[in-house]
Amino acid sequence: MIADSEIELHASRLMVMQAAWKHERGEDIRHESSICKVFVAEAVNRIIDRAVQMCGALGVSADTPLEHFYREARAFRIYDGPSEVHRMVIARDVLRSGNRS
Ligand SMILES: Cc1cc2nc3c(=O)[nH]c(=O)nc-3n(C[C@H](O)[C@H](O)[C@H](O)COP(=O)(O)OP(=O)(O)OC[C@H]3O[C@@H](n4cnc5c(N)ncnc54)[C@H](O)[C@@H]3O)c2cc1C
Numbered sequence: 001m002i003a004d005s006e007i008e009l010h011a012s013r014l015m016v017m018q019a020a021w022k023h024e025r026g027e028d029i030r031h032e033s034s035i036c037k038v039f040v041a042e043a044v045n046r047i048i049d050r051a052v053q054m055c056g057a058l059g060v061s062a063d064t065p066l067e068h069f070y071r072e073a074r075a076f077r078i079y080d081g082p083s084e085v086h087r088m089v090i091a092r093d094v095l096r097s098g099n100r101s
Pocket of ligand 1: 075078079080081082084085088
């Protein structure tokens with residue numbers, strides 16, 4: 001579980017850094033920002049969920065900040081556009097451009 005979370009954190013960092021790099025070069029990053037929004041928001045939820053699971057009952061108690069993180073992170077998949085809407089935009093971009101990545 002720790003390795004899975006580390007892999008997702010690593011992928012999230014690289015994804016955001018690549019989008020930031022393109023943005024700094026003045027490139028249009030609407031496609032990349034939607035990809036980051038979906039992947040990172042969902043990865044954060046999986047990572048916190050694993051941390052809660054590893055801690056057992058302690059993970060759902062008020063004795064650690066995990067329960068608070070869990071509640072806060074759930075909204076990441078909704079605000080700034082729900083994942084479903086970003087997926088729709090990403091798929092539309094891919095279909096329009098033929099081959100995005
Ligand atoms: C904590 C928090 C902070 C927020 N802060 C701000 C803010 O600062 N400024 C601001 O303007 N807004 C803010 N919002 C609002 C947020 O952007 C909206 O909640 C979000 O865009 C989803 O809109 P909605 O709640 O009307 O859900 P709806 O649009 O009704 O969507 C409900 C659900 O239906 C599904 N869905 C919707 N559209 C599609 C689609 N096309 N295809 C497939 N499924 C779909 C998704 O699962 C979605 O979660 C905030 C929301 C939260 C929870």
